[in-house]
Structure formats: C-alpha cells, structure tokens
Amino acid sequence: MSPEQPPLRARQEAHATPIRDVPLRDLEQRCGAAVAAGARVQLAYAWFPETAGEPHVQGSGAEAAPPETIELRYVVHSSAGHPPEIWRCRPGTLPPPSLASIAPLVSWYEREITDLCGLSFQNQPQPEPLVLLPGARATRPPLRPGAAPPLSYAPEPSSLPEVAGSAHRDVQLLPFGPIRADVLESAQFTFFYIGEGILHYDPQLFFKHRGMEKRFEGIRPELGTVLAERVSAVGSVAHALAYSRALEAAAKCDVPPRAEWLRVLLAELERLYNHLHYFGHLCHTTTLKVGEAEGKYLEELAKQLNAEATGSRFLRSLVCPGGLRREPRLGGIAVRLAKIHREFARYAEMLETTTTHLDRLITTGVLGKQLAFDLGATGPIERASGVDRDPRRDQPYGVYRELPLRVATSDGCDAHARQQVRIAETLNSIELIQAALGGLPSGAIRAECPPAARGEGLGWAESPRGSVYYAVHLDSAGKLARVKIKSPSFSNWRVFPHTVHQSNMMDYAINEASFGLTVAGCAR
Amino acid sequence: MPFWTRYGLKQGKASTKWPSEGDDGQSGVLGMPRFDPAKCQSGCRECADACLPGAIAIEEGDPIDGSADSLGASRGGARLKVDYGRCVVCQMCVEVCPTEAFSPSNDWAFGVRRREDLLWARPSGVAAGVGANVGAAGARADAGAGAGDSAAEKELKGEIRRIFGRSLHIRHVDAGSCNGCESELQALNNPFYNLHRLGIFFTPSPRFADLLLVTGPVTHALRNPLQEAYRAMPEPRFVMALGTCAVSGGTNGGGYACGNGLEGVLPVDLYVPGCPPNPAAIIHALLMLVRRMPQRVRGGQIVGESERA
Ligand code: SF4
Numbered sequence: 140m141s142p143e144q145p146p147l148r149a150r151q152e153a154h155a156t157p158i159r160d161v162p163l164r165d166l167e168q169r170c171g172a173a174v175a176a177g178a179r180v181q182l183a184y185a186w187f188p189e190t191a192g193e194p195h196v197q198g199s200g201a202e203a204a205p206p207e208t209i210e211l212r213y214v215v216h217s218s219a220g221h222p223p224e225i226w227r228c229r230p231g232t233l234p235p236p237s238l239a240s241i242a243p244l245v246s247w248y249e250r251e252i253t254d255l256c257g258l259s260f261q262n263q264p265q266p267e268p269l270v271l272l273p274g275a276r277a278t279r280p281p282l283r284p285g286a287a288p289p290l291s292y293a294p295e296p297s298s299l300p301e302v303a304g305s306a307h308r309d310v311q312l313l314p315f316g317p318i319r320a321d322v323l324e325s326a327q328f329t330f331f332y333i334g335e336g337i338l339h340y341d342p343q344l345f346f347k348h349r350g351m352e353k354r355f356e357g358i359r360p361e362l363g364t365v366l367a368e369r370v371s372a373v374g375s376v377a378h379a380l381a382y383s384r385a386l387e388a389a390a391k392c393d394v395p396p397r398a399e400w401l402r403v404l405l406a407e408l409e410r411l412y413n414h415l416h417y418f419g420h421l422c423h424t425t426t427l428k429v430g431e432a433e434g435k436y437l438e439e440l441a442k443q444l445n446a447e448a449t450g451s452r453f454l455r456s457l458v459c460p461g462g463l464r465r466e467p468r469l470g471g472i473a474v475r476l477a478k479i480h481r482e483f484a485r486y487a488e489m490l491e492t493t494t495t496h497l498d499r500l501i502t503t504g505v506l507g508k509q510l511a512f513d514l515g516a517t518g519p520i521e522r523a524s525g526v527d528r529d530p531r532r533d534q535p536y537g538v539y540r541e542l543p544l545r546v547a548t549s550d551g552c553d554a555h556a557r558q559q560v561r562i563a564e565t566l567n568s569i570e571l572i573q574a575a576l577g578g579l580p581s582g583a584i585r586a587e588c589p590p591a592a593r594g595e596g597l598g599w600a601e602s603p604r605g606s607v608y609y610a611v612h613l614d615s616a617g618k619l620a621r622v623k624i625k626s627p628s629f630s631n632w633r634v635f636p637h638t639v640h641q642s643n644m645m646d647y648a649i650n651e652a653s654f655g656l657t658v659a660g661c662a663r
Numbered sequence: 664m665p666f667w668t669r670y671g672l673k674q675g676k677a678s679t680k681w682p683s684e685g686d687d688g689q690s691g692v693l694g695m696p697r698f699d700p701a702k703c704q705s706g707c708r709e710c711a712d713a714c715l716p717g718a719i720a721i722e723e724g725d726p727i728d729g730s731a732d733s734l735g736a737s738r739g740g741a742r743l744k745v746d747y748g749r750c751v752v753c754q755m756c757v758e759v760c761p762t763e764a765f766s767p768s769n770d771w772a773f774g775v776r777r778r779e780d781l782l783w784a785r786p787s788g789v790a791a792g793v794g795a796n797v798g799a800a801g802a803r804a805d806a807g808a809g810a811g812d813s814a815a816e817k818e819l820k821g822e823i824r825r826i827f828g829r830s831l832h833i834r835h836v837d838a839g840s841c842n843g844c845e846s847e848l849q850a851l852n853n854p855f856y857n858l859h860r861l862g863i864f865f866t867p868s869p870r871f872a873d874l875l876l877v878t879g880p881v882t883h884a885l886r887n888p889l890q891e892a893y894r895a896m897p898e899p900r901f902v903m904a905l906g907t908c909a910v911s912g913g914t915n916g917g918g919y920a921c922g923n924g925l926e927g928v929l930p931v932d933l934y935v936p937g938c939p940p941n942p943a944a945i946i947h948a949l950l951m952l953v954r955r956m957p958q959r960v961r962g963g964q965i966v967g968e969s970e971r972a
C-alpha cells in the first residue's frame with residue numbers, strides 16, 4: 140500500500156442512503172415484494188419530525204408534537220452486496236399494518252415502537268409489550284419529544300404461557316434471574332422443562348432498559364459518542380463509529396484517510412479482545428479449565444494492548460464525527476500483537492482438536508439458515524448458519540476494500556460452527572491490524588463535521604457481534620432530535636430462543652455462550 | 664486432555680504479584696483528569712459545556728476573583744465545581760480546555776469511603792477547614808462503619824474485620840450497566856489478576872456475601888430486585904458502588920428509566936468512580952474495604968505519595 144493519501148471518492152456513496160416515500164396502503168405489498176425478492180428489513184423505528192417553525196422544546200413537558208406527526212422508517216437491504224435504502228411512511232392518524240407476518244424480524248421493532256412511541260400496529264401477532272416490563276406504566280410515550288416522566292412500576296407477575304394437556308403436571312417451571320449467579324448481566328429467563336428436555340424458553344431482557352435513545356435528545360452531536368460508547372462497552376468502537384458515520388452522512392463530511400485507517404485498526408482491536416473473551420467463556424461452559432484460563436489471559440493481553448495504544452482498555456474516547464479525537468500510540472502494538480498471534484494460533488489449534496470440548500459444541504444450538512435470515516441473526520451468528528453477509532464487505536465503509544478482509548462463513552449452523560467462524564475472524568483481525576499498521580497514510584486525523592440543521596443520516600459498522608446501525612436526526616438548531624440504535628444483540632436475542640426450545644438443560648449454558656450475547660446492547 | 668495439562672504447565676505463572684510488588688497491568692490507562700483552577704481563564708465555560716454527565720458545573724453569582732474560594736476556582740464571577748463521582752473519564756474537558764486547567768492523568772485509584780471526597784477541594788483547604796472533617800470522618804470510616812450505623816453495629820463490623828479482615832465474599836448485582844463494569848469484574852478472575860490469591864471470592868448467593876457490589880445507574884425495573892438482594896444478606900454487610908453509573912448515574916442515570924445510581928437506594932460504604940474502573944482500581948477498592956490498602960483520594964485528588972507519576 141502506498142503511504143500517499145489514496146483516493147477515497149468511493150466513500151461518498153455512504154453519504155446519502157436513498158429515502159423512498161411509501162404510502163401506508165402500499166406498505167404491506169411493497170414489503171412482501173421486497174422480501175420475496177430476497178430483501179431483508181434491517182430495522183424499523185419511529186420518530187416525531189419537527190413541525191415547521193416549531194422547534195422541539197427540550198424539557199417543556201408540553202405536548203410538543205401531536206401524534207399524527209409520527210413518521211415510520213424502515214431500513215431495507217434489497218440484497219446482500221447492496222447498500223440499504225430507507226422507506227419513509229407517514230401513517231397520520233391511521234394505525235399502520237404490522238409487517239411481522241411478512242418479515243418476522245420486524246416484530247420486535249414494532250413492539251418497541253408501540254412501547255416507546257405510543258403507536259400500535261394492526262394485526263401485530265404478539266401485541267404485548269416488549270421493552271416495558273409487566274407492571275410498567277408510561278404516562279406519556281417516552282420517545283415523544285420533550286421531557287419524559289419516569290416509568291412507574293407496580294410489579295405484577297409476568298404472564299407466562301400456560302401449559303395445557305394431560306402432561307402439564309410433568310412440566311417444571313424454572314425462573315432464573317433477574318439477578319443471576321456469577322458476574323453476569325441482569326436478565327430473567329424462564330424454562331419450561333420435563334426432565335432434561337426444554338419445552339419452552341422465555342427470556343425477559345429489558346430489566347436493563349436505560350432509555351439510552353432518549354438520552355441523545357437535545358445534546359450537541361459532537362458529545363454523542365460519549366453516550367454511544369456507553370450503550371454496550373464491549374462494542375464501544377462500533378457504536379461510536381456507526382454514530383459518527385451517521386453524522387458524517389448528514390454533514391456530507393469526508394473523513395481524512397489516516398483516520399479511516401486508524402478506525403479499521405480500532406475496530407479490529409475491538410473484535411480481537413471480544414473474540415478472545417468469547418473462547419475463554421465458551422471453554423468455561425464446556426469445563427475446559429486450561430482453555431478458559433488461556434482465553435481470558437489472551438483477552439487481558441489484548442486489553443492491555445488497547446490501553447497502551449489508546450489510554451482505554453475499551454478503546455473509548457477516540458472515534459468522533461469527522462475522524463478521531465487524538466492519535467493512538469502505535470509504537471508497542473506490533474510486538475504485543477505478535478505475542479498474542481503466536482499464542483492464539485496454538486490455542487485455536489488445540490480448541491479445534493480437543494474432542495471433549497468439540498463433543499459439547501457439535502449439534503448444540505442449531506440455527507438453520509432460513510431462520511437465521513428471516514429473524515435477522517447478525518454477525519458471526521448468521522455467518523455460522525451459512526448466511527454470507529458482512530457490512531465490511533457488502534456495504535463497505537472506511538478502507539476495508541483496500542485491506543485483506545476475508546469473510547468467514549460455515550454451513551455447520553451449530554455451536555461448533557460459531558466457534559470456527561470466530562477463530563477465522565480472530566486470525567483475520569490480526570492480519571487486518573498488521574496491514575493497517577503497515578499501510579497507514581500520514582496526514583490529518585480529523586475533518587470538520589459541522590452539524591447539519593434538520594439533517595439526517597444513517598451509519599453502520601460491523602461490531603464483533605454483528606451489525607450496529609445508528610439513524611440520526613438533527614433539529615433546526617443542529618442538536619440531536621432523534622437517535623435510533625440497532626445493536627447486534629437486539630437482533631441475535633430475537634433469534635436465540637429458537638435454538639433453545641426442544642434442546643436440553645445441560646447444553647443451555649454452552650449454547651448461550653456460543654452466541655456471545657450482551658444484555659446491555661439489547662436493552663439499551 | 665493431557666496436552667492441555669502440559670500446555671498449562673508450560674505456560675507457567677501469569678499472575679501478577681501486585682499490589683505487593685510488580686505490574687498492576689494498567690500501563691497507559693487514562694484516569695480522572697487533574698484539575699488546576701489556577702489555570703482557569705476568566706469567563707470560560709468550555710469544559711462545563713463539554714462535560715456530558717455534569718461532573719463540571721459552574722456556580723454562578725459567586726464573589727469575583729480570589730475571595731471565598733475554598734471549594735473551587737473562582738474566576739470571572741463564577742467558580743467550577745468538579746465532582747469526580749460523576750466523571751466518566753471521557754477526556755472531553757482535557758481536549759476543550761484552552762489553558763490546560765484539566766490535564767490527562769493516570770489517576771485511576773479513586774475508591775473513597777465518603778462521597779464528599781470525590782468533590783474537588785483545594786489541597787490547603789483539606790489541611791485546614793475541610794481537612795479536620797476529612798480526618799475525623801476518615802478515621803470513623805476506617806473503623807468500618809457506614810453513616811447511620813449504631814454503636815453496636817460499628818463494633819460488630821470492626822470485630823468482623825478483625826477476624827475475617829483478610830478475606831471477602833462478594834455478591835455482584837448488575838443494576839443496568841453498559842457491561843463495561845462487568846467486563847472488568849470478570850477480568851479479576853483471569854490468570855493475570857487472579858483475585859483468589861488475595862482471598863477474595865464472588866459468591867452466587869447473597870446469603871454468603873459480606874459485600875454487595877453494585878454496577879449500573881439502577882434502572883427502575885432493577886431497583887426492587889437489588890434491594891431484595893441487600894435484604895437477603897446477613898449483617899454486617901457492606902455496599903460498594905462500582906463505576907460512575909452506580910456512584911451517581913453518570914451519563915446514563917436519570918431519564919425515564921433510571922435512578923441516579925445508589926443515591927437514595929442503599930447506604931454505600933465505598934464509592935469507586937471510573938468508567939469502568941479498571942481491574943487494579945477494583946482490587947485497590949476491595950483491599951481498601953478490608954483495610955489492606957489505604958484510601959488515596961481526598962478532595963478529588965490523589966494525596967500523599969503517588970505510586971504513578
Ligand atoms: S473527563 Fe470527566 S470531567 Fe472531563 S468532561 Fe469527561 S466526564 Fe467531564
């Protein structure tokens with residue numbers, strides 16, 4: 140690679156994600172046709188655009204926006220290998236049709252819109268709340284512009300599915316959480332089981348809902364990365380990157396080449412320490428003790444490398460709209476990385492040849508290709524189920540096109556396939572970091588990225604767990620009006636229970652570890 | 664399987680001996696920015712505007728320059744109030760300050776027993792007026808009693824410390840974290856930090872726990888389960904607010920779904936701001952609780968001999 144600044148005109152295409160207006164009456168038909176042609180709805184959200192001449196008043200508490208100004212957005216990929224397009228739909232006072240029976244992954248997004256924006260969908264197959272726990276009351280939809288009063292809780296037992304039929308007395312019910320054993324994130328899981336066999340599994344993932352999207356409202360765009368990095372710490376870089384790219388798209392700002400190269404470096408360092416953690420944790424569940432210790436030790440080495448290079452073990456406080464806030468210290472990286480590389484190559488080989496470990500992974504937590512696609516599985520999870528998608532290659536951003544990126548896939552569909560895909564990704568990340576270090580151009584690391592009043596933008600990044608999307612809308616003062624966060628764990632938690640039903644209790648922990656999920660990212 | 668045994672043996676010891684000697688593993692880690700009010704410019708408010716969690720606040724209407732200046736900088740008719748209990752270490756203030764009144768540091772060992780010790784105060788003030796307080800309260804806190812404990816409870820806590828002082832069982836509760844604090848807590852059991860070597864263990868049941876370690880800003884939904892866990896603990900029991908979220912809410916507290924950390928939820932024995940506090944900072948705080956390491960921060964700054972430049 141030449142150290143000169145390479146031409147990066149191609150990045151311009153990321154600036155404008157095309158927006159198409161879809162009339163409410165055409166929505167189902169349009170969605171049906173797109174899905175039949177192989178498209179995937181990536182995410183959906185609602186927001187309340189400013190009515191002309193009437194800026195949102197922060198903290199006014201007044202009914203700043205009447206409900207009929209609500210606008211629905213669907214981000215759709217016509218096929219892998221194509222950048223997304225946005226469908227805009229203004230339902231007015233009519234209840235929009237649910238798209239859940241056409242594109243099942245939309246279901247959670249619709250339920251979230253109902254909970255947080257107060258808009259219900261016609262014929263939603265699962266109309267109960269998703270984000271709001273049983274007993275939670277919002278006196279006013281929290282995502283309506285203006286102050287949102289605190290949710291009130293009158294704890295009530297959640298309504299679990301009832302078991303009918305002659306065998307119902309044999310079915311045991313095991314509620315687990317929300318505070319779980321060990322140092323784990325809070326979530327509540329309910330198992331319905333007979334003996335070892337799990338009949339049904341019901342996760343409640345939103346105890347940790349912090350209202351992160353609301354928190355962006357009214358702040359200056361350049362401070363948004365501080366929040367984005369705190370949605371899910373182990374995805375700090377991907378979140379800050381997707382957020383920044385959304386603003387860069389809104390401002391039509393070109394990021395200096397050196398910053399783009401360094402961003403790849405940071406994103407791959409993030410993948411590296413996350414994947415190393417993943418192997419350690421997976422070995423913990425298969426009781427491979429030395430394997431667990433080694434994985435966690437390698438993760439520690441990677442985090443120490445992060446701190447040495449950036450001042451943060453989580454690579455925080457660098458990515459910003461327009462580029463990077465400061466230069467990382469690159470001096471020690473190569474040596475530390477070489478040590479991790481050496482040890483990991485040996486470690487991965489051993490993981491792949493230890494039959495007691497593999498026995499527990501093979502045929503565990505099978506996720507079929509069609510299900511993975513329809514329910515929106517993302518990242519290593521979908522790629523291990525044979526769905527060959529990766530935004531780094533398909534909707535290229537930054538300088539991935541100029542680097543030796545290899546997208547790993549497997550048709551195995553089980554926990555072993557998920558381990559294999561992550562091993563291949565770890566090795567490729569190391570290679571990408573080395574290539575980025577070698578080809579790094581000189582020059583500035585930050586460009587002006589003035590907030591575009593009333594602008595909007597869509598940004599994305601492939602995190603270690605899959606795709607992160609940020610949709611950003613600015614108000615007439617150039618402050619943030621609405622920020623929608625699509626995290627990979629929101630997508631993968633939607634899919635995961637389908638691999639648990641009909642499996643057995645002994646495999647549950649292994650299966651969950653093989654997905655590598657976070658609760659914070661999902662609940663936001 | 665035998666090759667794992669051989670492999671494990673061949674790898675040798677990975678654990679650090681820190682804090683008694685050796686590497687704390689935090690080379691390069693940025694801590695709380697240091698504040699030097701003498702460098703503040705008149706009328707400037709760049710840092711306060713850039714500080715999202717409100718760790719830097721401007722108190723308007725105070726006496727002009729120089730006078731009545733015991734708690735902060737008094738310049739240009741306003742003074743800064745810096746609360747490290749709200750700081751998420753984002754380094755924004757360092758970047759925007761035109762005069763380096765905020766400078767980057769490696770000051771991460773920020774565990775304190777009293778919330779007030781996280782508010783920046785002029786060092787001389789610590790020695791004089793405020794200092795008398797800090798000294799007395801410090802001594803009290805060293806006896807291991809949280810505010811509001813009865814004399815009998817204090818005595819019992821002291822006794823427990825005497826007997827079990829070198830060991831600790833922890834029940835962790837995630838009350839809405841971003842998973843950063845969990846990631847560092849999990850790291851404590853990796854071979855490098857190897858927390859067991861210090862006699863400190865995580866326990867699944869609150870009934871066996873001495874310490875309730877809380878992360879996250881305490882979402883409304885988790886407030887009840889958290890308080891239940893606390894009630895299930897045998898007395899005497901300690902509570903640690905780990906991470907800026909748990910101390911004050913940080914960037915994520917408040918709003919429609921969260922409280923402001925443990926404020927008004929549980930009595931706190933140890934505050935550990937940081938976003939997240941790194942594993943060595945957590946170990947420091949845990950050892951502080953059992954009086955095996957001293958508190959380093961008073962008046963929002965590291966006092967006494969500094970182990971890191
Ligand atoms: S580093 Fe701390 S004090 Fe400075 S801007 Fe960030 S949160 Fe505020």
Ligand code: SF4
Pocket residue numbers: 369372751839840841842843844878879880905906907908909913915937938939940
């Ligand atoms: S203190 Fe920081 S790292 Fe810890 S949970 Fe809060 S935002 Fe995350």
